[in-house]
Amino acid sequence: MGDGLSKTKNRILKMLVDHQNEYLSGQKICDCLGCSRTAVWKHIKDLQKEGFKIDSVQKKGYRMTAPSHHLSEANILSSLKTKKLGHNLKFHETLPSTQKEAHHLAEDGAADGTLVVADEQSTGRGRLGREWHSPMGTGIWMSLIIRPDIALHQTPQLTLLTSVAVVKAIHDITGVECGIKWPNDILYNGKKIVGILTELQAEASHVKAIIIGIGMNVNADAADFPDELKKRAASIKSLTGREHDRPAIIQAILKHFELLYNTYLEEGFEIIKLLWESYALSLGKEIYARTVKGDTIKGLAKGIDDEGVLLLETRDGTVHHIYSADIEII
C-alpha cells in the first residue's frame, strides 16, 4: 500500500472479490474509482501476475474466477473486515523473522495495529528462542503490533485472547475445530497446528508495544514436514485433504482478534477467560508442567487465574502458580 496507485489496485481487487463470479465492466470500475480504463487494465494485468485468476472478456468486462490462495499485500487487504488492525500492512515475500521485523518497526514507532506478514521465514522462532519451521508459500507467518494501556503482568492474557481468535478463525474458514494447550499452542489430535509468541517492549512499568507472533501450518503436505516435526505438528491441509485460503484465514484472525481485543480493553479479561476455557484442552486433566528452570511438576490443571496464570494442584493439595512452562497432558 502507501501510494495512490496500489490503493487503486487494492480497491479494484476488492470490487472483484465482492462480485466474485460476475462480470464487472471496465467502465463500471472506472466510474466507481474515478480512474481511466487504461489504468484499470494495467492494474488487472498486475493482479493476474500476482496470481489472481481474473477472466477478461470483451464487452463483458472482468471476473474473478476462483479465490486465490496466493499470499500478497493486495490479497490480504482486499477483504479486510477490521476497523484498524492490519490496515498498516508490511508484507514481504521472505523475511528472517516477522517477529524480529515487528520489533524493529515497533521500536521505530510503528502504529497500533501494524501487521507484518511474510510468505516465508528463514529464521522463524517460537517461545524461548526455539526455531519455527516456516517454509515458503505454505503457512501464515505474521506478527501483530498492538499498544494497549495495560500493566506488564497482564501481557499473558493477550496470548490467551489470541488463541481464541485463532481457533475461531480456523473454524470459520476451514471447518476444523482445534483446541488450545496452555500457554501458547493450538492443537488438533495432539499435533501442533499453530504456535503463538507474545512479546513486549516496555518501560519499567508501562507497556509500549506488544508483539504477537502467529505461526500456522496451513497448506504444507504432511510428507514435507521435517522428520523431527512429523509426530508433533500437522497442517490444516493434512487434516482436510485440501488447500485453504490463507488471506481469508488472516482476515478472520484479525476480525475475531479485534472484536475480542476491544471487549478486553473495555470489559477486562473475564469474558476472554470464559471463552478460552471453553477451548482449553488441559483443564481438569493430569499434566506434567516442565518450567523454564527445569523443574517438572505433576498435577491436576485446575484452571487459569485472572491474569492467565495456570493453576496446578499437586497430590498434597498445594496449588502451584505456573507462569511459564511446557505442559504435557498425561
Added chain:
Amino acid sequence: MGDGLSKTKNRILKMLVDHQNEYLSGQKICDCLGCSRTAVWKHIKDLQKEGFKIDSVQKKGYRMTAPSHHLSEANILSSLKTKKLGHNLKFHETLPSTQKEAHHLAEDGAADGTLVVADEQSTGRGRLGREWHSPMGTGIWMSLIIRPDIALHQTPQLTLLTSVAVVKAIHDITGVECGIKWPNDILYNGKKIVGILTELQAEASHVKAIIIGIGMNVNADAADFPDELKKRAASIKSLTGREHDRPAIIQAILKHFELLYNTYLEEGFEIIKLLWESYALSLGKEIYARTVKGDTIKGLAKGIDDEGVLLLETRDGTVHHIYSADIEII
C-alpha cells in the same frame, strides 16, 4: 576492541594509567606486552591522537601527564574494574540514541553486560518518549543490557538499583552528593543531573533483556543548556566549577552497579531498597503525583513497597500504589 592490535593499545593505556606521572620505557612496555618498540610507538601516537596527554622523552620513555576527560573506547576500558559489565563495549562518537541501539543489539542476541556509549546523541530520549538533550562531549549517554532471570513486575526494582549505583559513583569521582527523586531522576538542589530509563524486552512472562539508559549532565556549562532546561537541569561542572573525568564516572557506575546487582540476584531487593531509601528525596514529604493517565494525586510519600512501587497516602488515609508518575515535592 575486538582485534589484537587495539587490545595491545588498551593494555599500553592501562600501563600508563597505572603508572601515572612516572616514565615507562618503551623497552619495558615491549617486554610486558610482547610486542615491538615500533608497535608501541605507533599505539602511543594513536592514543595521543585520541586526546590522551602522553609525554615522550628520549631515554626516559612515555608518561601520561594528566587524566584525559576525553571519551573513547580505550579510555573506558583501560581501568574497568568489573568482572563482566561493560567489557563488551560498543562505543560510538555519535548515535541517534544509545537506548535504541541497545534495543537492536539485545534483539539480535547481545550478551548480558553489553554497554553502549556515545559521545553525542542526536535523538536521545527519556521516560515516556520525552526528548533528552545530549550534546557532544559533555555528558554520559549510555545504555546497559542485562539479562536477569526475574519476573516482569520486578523490573522497576532495577531503576532503583541503578539510581543507587549512579549516586554512589558521582560521589566517588566528583564529591557531589545527589539525591534520588522517585522513580528515575537524580537531583541536586532540585535540578536534574541524571535521568534513568529502564526498558525491557520480554516474552509474555519471561524477561529477555532489560536495557538501562543513563543520561548524565557532566561537563556542560550552565549557559549552554537550552532555556527551557535551565531551571530544571544542571551539570556536575556547574556545581563544582571544574571538569570531571567521564570515563572514571562510567567505570564507577559499572563497579557499583555490578556489586549491587550481584547482591540483588543473590539476596533479593531488600538491601537495595534500604540503600535506595537512604538517598530518596521524597519520602516522608508531601508530594503531587501526576500519573500517565493525567490524574494528579496529592499526598504523603510513605515509602516504596517490595516491588519498588511508590506508596502515597492521601488525607483520608487511603494508601495509593503509584506504578508510574511524575512527582513534585511540595
